[in-house]
Amino acid sequence: MNNRSPVIIPRKRLNLWSIFRDVGPEVENILSSAKLAHVGEGKGFVVTLEDDTYSYISDVNNGEVNVTRIPELSQFFVGSIFLALTDDGALYSWINDHPMRYGVLKCDEDVKNLGRIQPGTLDWSQPDLTTLLATPHLVGGALTEKKVQTVALSFRGRVMALTTGGEVYQWGERGPHGSPEPVLIAQQHFHRQAVISIACTDHISVAINFSGEVCTYGVLL
Known part of the structure; x- marks a missing residue:
C-alpha cells in the first residue's frame, strides 16, 4: 500500500508557465502548496495540499491574473x-x-x-x-x-x-x-x-x- 504524502510542485517548475509568474503575495501563498496544476491558452487550475481548487485566467488587457477559488x-x-x-x-x-x-x-x-x-x-x-x-x-x-x-x-x-x-x-x-x-x-x-x-x-x-x-x-x- 502506498502511503506517500502528496508532493508540492517546486516553484521553479510552475514558473515554466507565464500565468504563474510575477504574482502577488496572496497568489504566491496558494502556489506554495500546489500539488496539481494544469495550464492552457491563458488559463489554468491549481489544486493545493488542502484540496482547494483555484482557477487562473489571464487578463489580455492589462496582463493581470484573475484567481478564483472554485x-x-x-x-x-x-x-x-x-x-x-x-x-x-x-x-x-x-x-x-x-x-x-x-x-x-x-x-x-x-x-x-x-x-x-x-x-x-x-x-x-x-x-x-x-x-x-x-x-x-x-x-x-x-x-x-x-x-x-x-x-x-x-x-x-x-x-x-x-x-x-x-x-x-x-x-x-x-x-x-x-x-x-x-x-x-x-x-x-x-x-x-x-x-x-x-x-x-x-x-x-x-x-x-x-x-x-x-x-x-x-x-x-
Missing part, C-alpha cells in the same frame, strides 16, 4: 464553458477564458451558455466583467432550490442538468429552445417517466428514463 465540488465539466457541481447539488458556471480574448461575438455565445445571464443586458465596458463572467456563479432561474445530480455539456453550447428528482433542464446557444436560462423539458419527451441519465452533443440530447428506454430530441418548439 466551490467544493463533486463533479467538474469542461466544454464551451466550465461547470462545477457541489456535493449538495448546487451548479456553478463561468466562461473558460478572459471575456474579451476572442471579441464580443464569441463571448455573447458563451454568456448564453452560462444559464444565468441575458446576453443583451451586458455592458462590455464595465470594469468587473471578468468577475461576472470568468468566475464561478450559481446557476439559478428554474434551477433555484433544485438539487442537480449531474450535467451534460457539449463543445459549442448545449447544456443539460439532471436533478435528483429525475427532471431535465436545458439551455444554451445550441439548446432545444436556444434559451440563455434553464428550461424544464417536458416529461412527454421521456415517455412521462423520471430520467436517470443524460448526454448531449451540439445537435442532439439523449436521456435514459426509469424504464431504461433511450429518448432523444434535437430542437423543441
Whole structure:
C-alpha cells in the first residue's frame, strides 16, 4: 500500500508557465502548496495540499491574473464553458477564458451558455466583467432550490442538468429552445417517466428514463 504524502510542485517548475509568474503575495501563498496544476491558452487550475481548487485566467488587457477559488465540488465539466457541481447539488458556471480574448461575438455565445445571464443586458465596458463572467456563479432561474445530480455539456453550447428528482433542464446557444436560462423539458419527451441519465452533443440530447428506454430530441418548439 502506498502511503506517500502528496508532493508540492517546486516553484521553479510552475514558473515554466507565464500565468504563474510575477504574482502577488496572496497568489504566491496558494502556489506554495500546489500539488496539481494544469495550464492552457491563458488559463489554468491549481489544486493545493488542502484540496482547494483555484482557477487562473489571464487578463489580455492589462496582463493581470484573475484567481478564483472554485466551490467544493463533486463533479467538474469542461466544454464551451466550465461547470462545477457541489456535493449538495448546487451548479456553478463561468466562461473558460478572459471575456474579451476572442471579441464580443464569441463571448455573447458563451454568456448564453452560462444559464444565468441575458446576453443583451451586458455592458462590455464595465470594469468587473471578468468577475461576472470568468468566475464561478450559481446557476439559478428554474434551477433555484433544485438539487442537480449531474450535467451534460457539449463543445459549442448545449447544456443539460439532471436533478435528483429525475427532471431535465436545458439551455444554451445550441439548446432545444436556444434559451440563455434553464428550461424544464417536458416529461412527454421521456415517455412521462423520471430520467436517470443524460448526454448531449451540439445537435442532439439523449436521456435514459426509469424504464431504461433511450429518448432523444434535437430542437423543441
